[in-house]
Amino acid sequence: MGVLQIAGAVAALAAGVGGVVYLGRVAWRFVRKLGHFVDDMIGEPERDGQPGRPGVMRRLSRIEANMAGLNRRMSIVEAELRPNGGGSIKDQVTRIEQATGADRAA
Numbered sequence: 001m002g003v004l005q006i007a008g009a010v011a012a013l014a015a016g017v018g019g020v021v022y023l024g025r026v027a028w029r030f031v032r033k034l035g036h037f038v039d040d041m042i043g044e045p046e047r048d049g050q051p052g053r054p055g056v057m058r059r060l061s062r063i064e065a066n067m068a069g070l071n072r073r074m075s076i077v078e079a080e081l082r083p084n085g086g087g088s089i090k091d092q093v094t095r096i097e098q099a100t101g102a103d104r105a106a
Contacts, residue, residue, distance in 0.1 A: 043055030080089045096102070
């Protein structure tokens with residue numbers, strides 16, 4: 001076997017090892033990102049010095065519960081902005097306008 005053949009074999013082997021190392025690093029990054037994704041989806045338990053993190057579904061259920069409360073509160077505010085025969089803020093503002101003549105000013 002000649003020197004050139006040995007050099008070619010060493011170069012091919014080095015390229016093969018380099019390719020395997022590169023693909024291993026790419027695969028490791030992918031697996032690590034996949035692990036982070038799974039941790040986000042299912043949550044993480046409490047560890048030493050680190051509080052636990054709830055999963056996505058638990059966080060979404062909390063958001064939905066908060067939205068239900070906000071919707072209830074918003075409907076109360078909306079009811080005050082519509083005339084209802086005397087008790088709403090809208091009715092009171094209208095009475096003040098009529099009493100002061102502000103509705104005629106242009």
